[in-house]
Amino acid sequence: MYIYLPSLKISSLREKDCPHLFSLRPQLEQVFTFTDLNGNIRPAKIYKLDKKTKTVDLTWLGDIVTHETSKNRMLIQAIPEKLYLEKLFEILPHSQISEIYLYHSHRSLKQNINFERLQKILIRSCEQSENVFLPKLKMIANSEDLHRLLAANTPLVLEAEASKETKLSQNKIQNQAVLVGPEGGFSDFEIAEFKEVNLQFYSLGDIVYPSWLAGLCYFQQTS
Numbered sequence: 001m002y003i004y005l006p007s008l009k010i011s012s013l014r015e016k017d018c019p020h021l022f023s024l025r026p027q028l029e030q031v032f033t034f035t036d037l038n039g040n041i042r043p044a045k046i047y048k049l050d051k052k053t054k055t056v057d058l059t060w061l062g063d064i065v066t067h068e069t070s071k072n073r074m075l076i077q078a079i080p081e082k083l084y085l086e087k088l089f090e091i092l093p094h095s096q097i098s099e100i101y102l103y104h105s106h107r108s109l110k111q112n113i114n115f116e117r118l119q120k121i122l123i124r125s126c127e128q129s130e131n132v133f134l135p136k137l138k139m140i141a142n143s144e145d146l147h148r149l150l151a152a153n154t155p156l157v158l159e160a161e162a163s164k165e166t167k168l169s170q171n172k173i174q175n176q177a178v179l180v181g182p183e184g185g186f187s188d189f190e191i192a193e194f195k196e197v198n199l200q201f202y203s204l205g206d207i208v209y210p211s212w213l214a215g216l217c218y219f220q221q222t223s
Helices: 019-023 082-095 113-129 143-153 188-196 213-223
Strands: 001-005 013-014 031-035 039-051 055-060 073-076 099-103 136-139 156-159 177-180
Touching: 001 019, 001 113, 073 143, 073 213, 082 113, 082 213, 113 136, 156 213, 177 213
Parallel strands: 001 031, 073 099, 073 177, 099 136, 156 177
Antiparallel strands: 013 055, 031 039, 039 055
């Protein structure tokens, strides 16, 4: 497991700098691998620990190692119920998705989104999965912004009821951007709008996945 630390150059930490480290009850001489979630990792050993002031001093054990991103995957997701939204963010880094856009579709539940909490879930999941790149989280404000995003990226529309005319062969498609609707499916107006910008439709097969999981299942199929 990695530990998130915004800077891999500082050597003296307080609890506010790295709360996850302190929650693990670190011990003297213990070695951890830190990441800034920008593709960099660096191991360090604890050489001084003051539990009273909650201060840790590190000895860095090597230079910063930089990883190159191997995938550029975009998930455009209609906002699901809060419980499933958090489940999605818990497993998102395991699918190497680099960007997730949340939007309100015609049939989405109307609810407030706690972006700070979602960001914390993403960070913890990256630490556990040893993913050194934090997925970018963005909210689409309105239908005009969504239309521009679709036109610029031409995502594949995941649709369980895709007809034979629009359903694509799984062997022929490996799109790196996908659009997922709400649990109740897209409205007729939305389907017509997608066709206007020449988006293609794709079914994941006979199994009907819950909407919050469909995008991840697609990337698993094509990885």
